[in-house]
Amino acid sequence: MFLCLADGNRSEVLRRILEERMPEITFAERESGVDPHAVRFMLTWEQPVHLADLYPNLEVLFCIGAGVDHFAFDSLPSRLRVVRMVEPGLTEQMQHYAVMGVLTLARDLPAYQAQQRECIWRQLPSRTPASLCVSVMGLGHIGRAVLEALRQFGYRLRGWSRTPHVIEGVDCYSGPEELPRFLAETNILICLLPLTDETRGLLSVETLSTLPRGASVINMARGAHLVQEAVVTLLDSNHLDRVILDVTDPEPLPPQNPLWKHERVIITPHIAGNTIMESAAGYIIANLDRYRKGLLLDGEVDRHKGY
Numbered sequence: 001m002f003l004c005l006a007d008g009n010r011s012e013v014l015r016r017i018l019e020e021r022m023p024e025i026t027f028a029e030r031e032s033g034v035d036p037h038a039v040r041f042m043l044t045w046e047q048p049v050h051l052a053d054l055y056p057n058l059e060v061l062f063c064i065g066a067g068v069d070h071f072a073f074d075s076l077p078s079r080l081r082v083v084r085m086v087e088p089g090l091t092e093q094m095q096h097y098a099v100m101g102v103l104t105l106a107r108d109l110p111a112y113q114a115q116q117r118e119c120i121w122r123q124l125p126s127r128t129p130a131s132l133c134v135s136v137m138g139l140g141h142i143g144r145a146v147l148e149a150l151r152q153f154g155y156r157l158r159g160w161s162r163t164p165h166v167i168e169g170v171d172c173y174s175g176p177e178e179l180p181r182f183l184a185e186t187n188i189l190i191c192l193l194p195l196t197d198e199t200r201g202l203l204s205v206e207t208l209s210t211l212p213r214g215a216s217v218i219n220m221a222r223g224a225h226l227v228q229e230a231v232v233t234l235l236d237s238n239h240l241d242r243v244i245l246d247v248t249d250p251e252p253l254p255p256q257n258p259l260w261k262h263e264r265v266i267i268t269p270h271i272a273g274n275t276i277m278e279s280a281a282g283y284i285i286a287n288l289d290r291y292r293k294g295l296l297l298d299g300e301v302d303r304h305k306g307y
């Protein structure tokens with residue numbers, strides 16, 4: 001049995017596609033009325049309380065999102081396979097958001113909006129794409145796709161990851177020892193790291209101060225990557241120019257948080273990428289098939305690494 005704990009609309013789409021392509025799998029949309037012993041596969045965002053005790057025969061836990069930092073891995077049996085979402089619909093939205101953010105910053109849109117509010121018609125000095133270095137932290141599925149989408153604009157591109165990568169047209173750096181060099185010439189920094197013990201709070205005063213004066217930051221990964229007080233301090237000292245946040249910690253920020261009203265901060269409510277069930281269903285079905293054949297699963301979380 002496949003238990004789907006997604007919202008009604010997504011469940012409906014997955015039910016339709018699963019029934020068509022894998023009719024042998026029984027599908028359930030809510031926990032009530034289900035024999036918990038029959039549940040072998042589950043799709044969820046929130047990890048149900050007492051999951052391991054309630055569903056002793058669960059074999060694969062699919063997460064609706066690409067990040068699994070909210071799962072309590074210590075409470076999950078070690079034999080349970082955990083799979084995060086790697087689907088083209090979500091990836092495409094992340095590419096669009098990153099491009100939107102980079103172009104907004106590179107073409108000074110917020111400054112022109114501010115001028116418009118004062119009825120000021122004034123052209124600001126423009127920067128050539130080749131003069132701008134756009135750097136992506138995290139060269140995973142989404143980080144690499146974002147770099148691919150940015151390639152067409154002619155920026156100098158950099159990437160940073162845990163282990164070394166080689167990507168054509170991208171200067172790649174890895175590990176903490178190469179982080180300062182990666183940041184040193186960065187004009188626009190995009191965070192696409194998973195949230196782990198190693199990456200929590202990584203965007204601190206110390207790290208962000210390594211960026212050249214006037215750099216901007218786009219955080220579209222998790223709010224806890226960024227030390228929010230550091231952002232306010234570095235914006236107010238003009239070390240940072242602008243910050244775009246799709247994620248915050250907590251979500252939403254409390255009304256009194258200074259980031260809400262900071263004139264050089266743009267906040268969106270965690271909308272950079274959403275799982276599109278029409279395309280996610282194909283990913284889930286392909287993984288169920290791989291599981292049955294005893295193959296490695298796509299997007300399987302390595303619990304030791306935490307992503």
Ligand code: NDP
Nearest residue numbers: 066067138139140141142143161162163194198221272273
């Ligand atoms: P992946 O797991 O595919 O990639 C993670 C990347 O981060 C890898 O390149 C990895 O390095 C690197 N990394 C991990 N730890 C470190 C570290 N300590 N130091 C340096 N690099 C590190 O993730 P995705 O690309 O699929 O997703 C990235 C994140 O985006 C998700 O975890 C999620 O939090 C966020 N997200 C946000 C959304 C939104 O709507 N705002 C929507 C979807 C995702 P290596 O390659 O060496 O292993």
